[in-house]
Amino acid sequence: MAGVFHTTLALRTALRYLSPSCTLTSAATARLLPPGSRKLLLPASSVQSGVCSRRLHAGAGGPTPSPAAAPDRLPFSKVTQEDLDFFKKVLPGRTITDPDLLEANNVDWLKSVRGYSEVLLRPQTTEEVSQILRYCNSRNLAVNPQGGNTGLVGGSVPVYDEIILSTALMNNILTFDGVSGILTCQAGCILENLSNYLEERDYIMPLDLGAKGSCQIGGNVATNAGGLRLLRYGSLRGTVLGLEVVLADGQVLDCLATLRKDNTGYDLKQLFIGSEGTLGVITAVSILCPRKPKSVNVVFLGCETFEQLLQTFKLCRGMLGEILSAFEFLDSECMRLLNTHLKLPNPITDCPFYVVIETAGSNPTHDEEKLHNFLEEAMTSSLVTDGTVATEDTKIKALWSMRERVTESLTHDGFTYKYDISLPVERIYQLVTDMREHLGDRAKSVVGYGHVGDGNLHLNITSPAKDPALLAAIEPFVYEWTAGCQGSISAEPCWTPRASSTLIKPCQIIYGD
Secondary structure (H helix, E strand, O other): OOOOOOOOHHHHHHHHOOOOEEEEOOOOOOOOOOOOOOOOOOOOOOOOOOOHHHHHHEEEEEEEEOOOOOOOOOOOOOOHHHHHHHHHHHOOHHHHEEHHHHHHHHHOOOOOOOOOOEEEEEOOHHHHHHHHHHHHHHHHEEEEEEEOOOOOOOOOOOOOEEEEEEEEOOOOOOEEEEOOOOOEEEEEEEEHHHHHHHHHOOEEOOOOOOOOOOOOHHHHHHOOOOOHHHHHHHHHHHHEEEEEEEOOOOOOOEEEOOOOOOHHHHHHHHHOOOOOOOOOOEEEEEOOOEEEOEEEEEEEEEEOOOOHHHHHHHHHHHHHHEEEEEEEEEEOOOOOOOOHHOOOOOOOOOOOOEEEEEEEEHHEEEEEHHHHHHHHHHHHOOOOOOEEOOOHHHHHHHHHHHHHOEEEEEEEOOOEEEEEEEEHHHHHHHOHHHHHHHHHOOOOOOEEEEEEOOOOOEEEEOOOOOOOHHHHHHHOOOHHHHHOOEEEOEEEOOOOOHHHHHOOOOOOOOEOO
């Protein structure tokens, strides 16, 4: 039957024997079921299977499916006036059909892919999400949940005419425990707003991203976003303590625990962290937040070779130890784009490679001494050729902008092919070098930057316009190269566009941020 909600064996098994700390509730009443009676009723349909693998490209006559990336629309129902009447009853004033208002939700952040949804739903509560999904499931209507729509591979926008389910109005902070540092909030809370809320209470979010001003915590969790603080605080798989999720048939899975230790059953939340919404819509999150550091320093350094950069990282980990919170890098091509397109001046002399190091601790005197000793050793050993240190907020933000705004600078350089790859640290830049040699003058720019501490490379290739011949030269070269190093083609949120066409996900809800 078309539209059957396929689920992995892991999900079938885990939800059949639910963890005692989680409850599966009825879509209609949201009542907790008594222990021993909890079970999963597999829904009939929700949205298009493997929606990540399909892309739309706007042409003169409007959006059309790309044969290489978007298979035919599956036989889901079309939205009728009766459907709109139901949505307007559930969401009075929050059922949007105005094409002008829908435009921003139909186009991804890079403006490279487009859907043509005619309905945008903006629920405020989990119960409303449950009612919507239960109804869409019964009507065989396709649904595309959407967070902040900041993703770079098109996973957050419709492929065809799916109903957009936005979590933007689910933006309430539910609780915060000032003793344990555990925050519980709705999925639509913007990351920067959460950070500001916590900083007023002497805490910080364990996650920091360049898109923090618009990305939402639900999308961050659904894509298992890494970000700039992963080196210090680890991934969201460790800091997220609980989730509330609405399944495709409208049932609510309540795993919104605030316990750091719970071994009473399957850790079901892990199925949804990084699942990109294929198993359900995240509606609330509880997360463990670290204390706000009293001392923060940022260092911007230049290195002549990538080997020297790696040795600097090794020295940094050894000498800075517990206060090291970030170690990022960018190459000279990134600096050129920052200078050219954003007019950001290089804070030090020109170098082939640049490093952004952040320290965060509780004792300014202690931290400054450790940092001074590290810099002295790095300079004496000729690992770095130049550098600057920032301790004031304004200068710290200026130095971080050299790393955080690389993505923005790339949007001004032409059409961008983006790859987010995880590799052994010692091989992390070799791919950039080999790709430049492989492409020659067919590409306008080939740049590399990313998280050295995580072995995460952001490989970006630009051309004046979309170029199928260039793409054919990039792929499958990039995937074969990565596989040869036993790396991963999806180090952080969402899959790369073409990779997903051969790695279609098994379920039918897609949650992008």
